[in-house]
Amino acid sequence: MINVNDVAKSFGSRTLWSNLSFTVGAGQMVALVGASGSGKSTLLNCMGLLEPLDSGEIVVDGKDITTFRAGARRRFRRDTLGYLFQNYALIENATVAFNLAVAAAGGARRSRNREAFEVALQSVGLGGRGDDMVYRLSGGEQQRVALARLLVKKPTVVLADEPTGALDSDNATTVISALRRMAESGCAVVIATHSKHVESNCDSTVELLAGR
Numbered sequence: 107m108i109n110v111n112d113v114a115k116s117f118g119s120r121t122l123w124s125n126l127s128f129t130v131g132a133g134q135m136v137a138l139v140g141a142s143g144s145g146k147s148t149l150l151n152c153m154g155l156l157e158p159l160d161s162g163e164i165v166v167d168g169k170d171i172t173t174f175r176a177g178a179r180r181r182f183r184r185d186t187l188g189y190l191f192q193n194y195a196l197i198e199n200a201t202v203a204f205n206l207a208v209a210a211a212g213g214a215r216r217s218r219n220r221e222a223f224e225v226a227l228q229s230v231g232l233g234g235r236g237d238d239m240v241y242r243l244s245g246g247e248q249q250r251v252a253l254a255r256l257l258v259k260k261p262t263v264v265l266a267d268e269p270t271g272a273l274d275s276d277n278a279t280t281v282i283s284a285l286r287r288m289a290e291s292g293c294a295v296v297i298a299t300h301s302k303h304v305e306s307n308c309d310s311t312v313e314l315l316a317g318r
């Protein structure tokens with residue numbers, strides 16, 4: 107479903123990666139690993155069309171998304187892409203349910219009701235917390251709200267940047283299980299991580315070696 111073909115990216119004279127190719131099939135979870143600064147977040151940003159490549163292509167469902175113009179980019183982000191950022195990207199001064207409703211409005215419109223939200227919240231261990239204000243939640247709880255938002259949106263490509271970073275091991279397991287369920291439902295999931303535990307739960311690993 108995702109074919110990353112011969113991509114390269116530099117910042118100034120510093121090459122992060124080049125001649126990099128890999129595939130993520132629908133239903134697969136791939137770990138993106140490498141030393142701090144090797145360019146994992148940058149690669150996810152390129153795959154999410156937040157950052158341009160220097161060369162190469164990223165083919166999703168047969169289309170090179172890096173050639174998309176503004177309208178097609180918007181539709182790709184809205185309909186296909188689920189992004190789990192390191193900073194959660196939640197609306198802090200709003201309820202948990204409102205944050206899920208925003209995701210539903212952008213993607214899976216039919217699952218906008220509170221029942222669907224409650225199912226998603228329960229599956230990340232936050233059942234009954236829909237009316238809580240996001241700014242009152244702990245970092246780990248916010249991280250799981252961001253995951254519940256993905257479950258509501260039902261994207262087909264999921265890019266996750268250190269999704270277990272702020273979590274204890276029980277909650278990390280909850281997150282990995284939820285991502286696995288998304289894969290089982292047909293998603294292609296890419297997870298940038300320093301965690302050996304997360305890596306061992308993925309189907310394959312792509313290692314970034316600085317300057318390769």
Ligand SMILES: Nc1ncnc2c1ncn2[C@@H]1O[C@H](COP(=O)(O)OP(=O)(O)OP(=O)(O)O)[C@@H](O)[C@H]1O
Pocket residue numbers: 117122140141142143144145146147148149298
């Ligand atoms: N817009 C930018 N301009 C210049 N340099 C940048 C830019 N974005 C990232 N970098 C640099 O590119 C390198 C790779 O950063 P990136 O965040 O992708 O690494 P990473 O592998 O995700 O690191 P970590 O594991 O620490 O999160 C870093 O040295 C960073 O400073």
